[in-house]
Amino acid sequence: MRNYYLITFAAVCFCISIVAQNNPAFSQNTTSTSPIACYDLANGLGTDAINSLNGTVSNVSAANGFDNGINMAAQFAGNANSKITLPVSAVLRPQQLSVSMWIKATAINDQYILFHKNALSSNFEAAVIAITGGKIKAIKNKNNSATFTVSDLNTITTNTWVHVAADFGDNLRLWINGTLVGSQAGTGGIDFLSTKSFVLGGSGESFNIPFSGAIDNLAFYDTDISADIATIYANATPCTYAGPAQTVACYDLSNGTALDAINNFNGNVANGTAVNGYNGTTNSAIQLAGTGVSKIILPIAASLRPQALGISMWIKVSSTANQYVLFHKNALSTNFEGAVVGIINGKITAIKNKNAG
Secondary structure: OOOOOOEEEEEEEEEOOOOOOOOOOOOOOOOOOOOOOEEEHHHHOOOOOOOOOOOOOEEEEEOOOOOOOOOOOOEEOOOOOEEEOOOOHHHOOOOEEEEEEEEEEEEOOOEEEEEEEEEOOOOOOOEEEEEEEEEEEEEOOOOOOOOEEEEEOOOOOOOEEEEEEEEEEOOOEEEOOOEEEEEEEEOOOOOOOOOOOEEOOOOOOOOOOOOEEEEEEEEEOOOOHHHHHHHHHHHHOEEEEEEEOOEEEEEEEEHHHHOOOOOOOOOEEOOOEOOOEEEOHHHHHHHEEEOOOOOOEEEOOHOOOOOOOOEEEEEEOOOOEEEEEEEEEOOOOOOOEEEEEEEOOOEEEEEEEOOOO
16 A cells, blocks of 8 residues: 655755755856766767767777776777767857866877867868877867967877866867866867767768777866866866766746756646745745645656766655655666655665666
């Protein structure tokens, strides 16, 4: 027999990375170092943890990550068919583009690591991280054929993880392991060819010098990261930690509604009523009646299902009996709690059951 009990919610927020937020219902807690797209590349996959700008993977295998995490990086075979092609998206083409990643090269021959084309048939690198002459370089070619390059001063050491960050804005800059190794001012905007996309592991074009090695934790930013490079390097897993938690959805639940203030992932309310909130504000929370038909159903959206999911909320319950507060199912018929906050044996409990049981 299933029992239902009265429960009141106020200020439910979903975030990427489980770190503390201050008053999350009223502001999106982000910093200039929050990525616009992030690929941890675990298991050799091209999944974006921020905006679901997922890449298409071809002949890429899993490799251990920069921190020795098992299968937490992507291994590229050094041939034209081994690549991850990211989607064609304006989100990935800001004029103030910065990127960061970890790489481990198995050779020092010339090779493209990250590539986006411009409209030219030569000098075609709109925004590129490459190894040329045995050194890591950031390359930016304008459609008027003006070429800008900044380079590491040292020859890359093979089979060694290196953190690489680049700013492709007006001031082209390159950092290796958190240290600025080169810069060039006054390079202007980026001449992206809008019908093309970023490719990881090569160019994806007939002119190609494929990458042989592993890549981990690729992040894209739409800001100048120079003031935050130490933080980016220290917090070297941006897909699971992006500074303070980035709120991807937030429901203040005022007036008995379930409107998302961040990305319009609005919920459907059934038999919920407005009540005063945790701070006494009139009608700033929602009360559910403790029946099977009293609930809020949020939309099916990949952004609400990041692998590094964190949530915060205020609740007030009328009973200590077992009950689900927030629920997402997995694929099982038992132990079916994919990600759940509940009250079990009188205690607030977080539950996570894997599909393997």
